[in-house]
Amino acid sequence: MIGSDVVSCLRLSLAAAVTALSVGLSGCTGFSFTVDGLLNAPKLTEEQGEIHEALTAAVGGSVTLKYPRNGDNRSAFVIGNLDGDPGKEALVFYEYNTGAGSDNGIRVNLLDKDENGKWFSVKELAGAGTEVDRVIIAQMGEKNRYNVLVGYQSVTGTDCALEIYSCYDGDFKRVGTDTYSVLDTLDINYDGYREIVTIQRQTNSETNATSAKASLLDMSADNELVRTEGIDMCSNVVNYVNTCSGLLNKQHEAIFIDGMNSDGNLQTEIVYYRYSSLQNPMQLSPQKLLPLCTRPSGYYSTDVDDDGIVEIPSVKPMTGYENAITDEMVYMTTWNVYKDFFDLTEKYHGYYSISNGYFFAFPNRWNDQVTIKREPDMSELVFYKYSGDINSSNTEIMRIAAVSRKDSESYADDGYKLIASKGQLDYYVKLPEDKREQLILTIDEVKNNFFIVG
Template identity: 30%
Template structure:
């Protein structure tokens, strides 16, 4: 399935994008709006006139699709874009939001509102209060980014200003969020994932923020897993390719010892849909409960079928990486492009059960949800350090393992024989893959290797297929090319 491989590579690439620099001054103090055109100068002059103080600093959203302090969007529906500007006056530590509009060719301020924090986490636009609305959703935070607050602003045509669309007394905090119209009623909802640490025991919740006819309010909430270390990912899509029912998929990093699968942190997934303005659990810790670990031996007379929640438990395959800040993996995604979200699981490759965690290799499997089962649609071994992955055909699963040659960064694919030292038994070798830098010495051992068409910067990728392999697990060079893809 080469197409699925490319889709997974694209999904994995999104998780791996990062940037670093040794030069780290405050961006807000350095950057100013561009002054290249009369239009840009006019917008900046309008902000100067509206700002509470002569001296101010621009505030830049830290995430999301809009990263500029000046965000342009048609908010009033007149076919022309207005400007939203975030700034912090010199008199206090609270950021503000300004709405600028061009009237008779002149940019003017329509309103200047205080924010709910010192920094802007994100800004987004969604039709929450009406089907034809373009409401402004802003995440605010303090300087430590620990306390995040969400606000929804609607445009008031009568007064030509932005007004708070939240119901009186509603001031929702959040850790992460997702905006989506899951029930397809033509109006978007906001899903807020948050923790409540005001009680003796910290609790975690998913909150549904919707328009109730008068204002935007929390119309429903459901508890999540009891102990969550991190919300690792959140996405939305169809529950299955054959159904129009959509859901939100929440990936959570939790302590492994609490779930009886080891001492290291692991991942689980909870899934919720929306019906009649309420959250409907599809896979839920609180609904299914954890109970005792299920017996996975179907031949055992006391066999207990695991719950869907238990089925989603998987090791964090990124935990063995040298980077302690690596993004937990694997996470839910649409792996095959059918608009349905697949739920990943991961298993140790054969022979790695007694290997140190940092050196373990896993087979990642993506599964579709079918009633009360997870059905595999794709499986691959992912080499994050090398920047590539290899899809496993059906006959390889459980029968093939990988030897990681640390000295040259090569992966060797071998048939697993279950011996006392299976990772050192290369008698059934099926393939090799090596990453080679242009700076490396090109030794003679690459003479029998073939080069993959994909490359990344100064790195090239080479593969090797043994001559006349006798194993029924054998593949061809063409097979290996189809199985290989970059992250």
């Protein structure tokens, strides 16, 4: 089965370095970055080094590896059983440096092993853009066969080009092409296979109006690319900037699509499968649902508490900030879950630090009783008992600090307690020594209400 082989090979150590340089944008207008220097830190694995050596020998010059900007597979090397025969193959994405190739552009090369276990180039194809957006291994048509879907970004336009490759029967070829604004895979109709879901935007040449439609993508028995189960998306979205796949509830898998609307705010749409067809409740009931999930940029849908169910954020001014100007505004974030029948229900509310990657849920006894102030360096957040005016609220309840691992020791020496860690970032809390104030939490309450996001 390709599932275990490919998954184990695709989640390579290079993904961490690329992720640190890219934003989790899932459309084709994602954050730009260069990959110069990534080959040195971290270094290629031994197997990747062998493949890279065979590639450069085959093309007759040096190449620059091209790393996907989005999706789960962030390596320039796709290694796994791609053709169904015993043994592994490799796809590599790159562009030529001087001394190789007569023109610019991304290339994708299939490599295999000979009878002596040495890698060699089977065939090279030209890609369809200037950057790789994402790489997906998916079952299409015959369910015992896998195809490689590659999305390419271009410097012009907001849609990505999709190319679908087959590695079977000793050949490496392009078997389908398309475009997309959003591309993802999930078992949306719970049949045991992961379906390909795309969103395409189209502009009416006469009215210049833009519309978008979500649909399922598959291969017919004749190896033709087919779209089924189309459903309309909301008409006021200018660009899609983030997608998140997960559970809508304990039964349905769904895609949560965050789009920038014409007012410059984010809004979320949900695409899932029910009643034998795709559903988008936000498009079916926009007057009720869109106001509940529209918020400023940066607040993306995600699985906050790692229970598999995706939450949708909404914001309102934090207690005491109701009349604050935009530059001084602090928001209370509410994370909502879709409960079916056009109902968004609150799951948590509290403070979400986008820059420091955490959310702290307010306990019920804090409602309208606690507010926050940020320290000037933005790394520390102080919670205060609200006295009716933000400026006169000076009774400290708690403070949370997000600090680099190398600076952690000084916080521990100053009475802070470590509550969580992620990567090179440590999260500390400091509680007042005088516990007579009922709003002060225990350390266990703090840990239970603290979530690392992303």
